[in-house]
Amino acid sequence: MKLKKLHIIAPYPKGEAPSQRFRFEQYLTFWEEHDFEIHYHSFHTAKSWKRLYKKGLFFQKFLDLNYNFLRRWILLFRLIGAKHIFMHREMAHLGPPVFEWILVKILRRKYVYDFDDAIWIPNYSSANARFQKLKCYWKVPTLIKWASKVSAGNDFLAKYALQFHSQVEVIPTTIDCQNQHTQLVDHQKKPLIIGWTxxxxxxxYLDFVVPILRKLEKEFDFQFKVISNKKPNYQLNALVYQDWKEETEIEDLAKIQIGIMPLVLDAWSEGKCGFKALQYMALGMAPIVSPVGVNTKIIQHETNGFIAETPEEWEKALRILLENETLRKELGEKALLTIQQKWSVEVWKSNYLKLFH
Known part of the structure; x- marks a missing residue:
């Protein structure tokens, strides 16, 4: 049987970004099992991606950017006659949708458009403010209009996309419980670890929780572990920092017993897909989350986790989980069951196949 070529267009190299790894990359093998031949086209090369957030190297970054744009021009020739194209977010990080316009208007190709954040809303740090006009956030509705189908990460994103396209399907960010998130938390291990990644x-978002943790560390023996790409500056005796590493990501998370996901209520947060909560739950821990966006759909309060909004609610939830080992374990078991039944790769993989029907 002749294989069907599936061209995947994404911003980042394979395996480098959670938005890609847990949206569609974990379905690549499944697509291959159903007679698709995967051709992966990232905007950044592995080298340019590693250099992007390093200080200095301006000339090299300039060369990287030009080289990556050249690769996109070359890609257009490869897409002549392509029947199956899956695009995550955009073809290029900067500039108007020139490549997409050529793809649709000149080459007459259609693509499945996938997005998992409110990417039409400017969201950037002050350090990167000078470059944000080049991002052209206004192009998102156009990219949705030009698609054959749209895959949105939650109901909020789907509602936005439906303003511009009639064929929108909600496919949430999911967890692979069979091949990746296979470890379980040890709720008996001391000291207890409250964690965030x-x-x-x-x-x-942690600024809201730090004063509460500072109060609780006077009464309880625990560590507050932050797993990230930059060390925080919080004045906490319980603070422990760990660099995020893909190869030990699951192992590091499994050392946490209480996972937290504080957010503020705004349009950007409404567009988030609850990924932190899903990861915590898949490892058998009950998360504490803010009542924002899809979090209230994932978490059933005091059944498989806690929903907390005010400082008093956050302190109460943290106290309960710090004090009660049996409850931590029971809620963690229900959290894992929720993932297996509603938010796992096994449950949603057929929906990814239907995108190309």
Whole structure:
């Protein structure tokens, strides 16, 4: 049987970004099992991606950018006659949708469009503010309109996409419980570890929780572990920092007994797909989350985790889990069952196949 070529267009190299690894990369083998031949086209090369957030190297970064744009021009020739194209977010990090326009209007190709954040809303740090106009956030509705189908990470994103396209399917970010998230938390291990994982760009969400942790560390023996790409500057005796590493990601998370996911209520957070909570739950721990976006769909309060909004609610939830080992274990078991039944790769993989029907 002749294999069907599936061209995947993504911003980052394979295996480097959670938005890609847990949206579609963990389905690549499944696609291959159903007669697709995968051709993966990232905007960044592995080398340019590693250099991107390093200080200095401006000339090299300039060369990287030009080289990556050249690769996109070459890719357009490879897509002549392509029947199956899956695009995650955009073809290029910067600039208007020139490549997409040529793909659709000149080459007459259609693509499945996938996104997992409110990427039409500017969201950046002050350090990167000078370059944000080049991001052209306004192009997202156009990319949705030009697609054959749209895959959105949650109901909030789907509602936005439905303004511009009639064929929108909600496919959540999912967890591979058979091949990746296979470890379980040890709830008996001491000292207890409260943990958070994420990039430095979202670390500011922890500002709300730090005063509560500072109060609790006077009464309880615990560590507060932050797994990230940049060390936080919080004044906490319980603070432990660990560099995020893909090869030990699951092992590092499994050492946490209480996972937290604080957020603020805004449009950007509404578009998030609850990935931290899903990861915590898949390892058998009950998370504490803010009542924002899809979190309230994933978590049933005091059944498989806690939903906390005010400082008082966060302190209460943390106290309960710090004090009660049996409850931590029971809620963690229910959290894992929730993932297996509703948010796993096994449950959703057929939906990814239907995108190309």
């Amino acid at each position: 994420g990039t430095h760009s979202t670390m500011h």
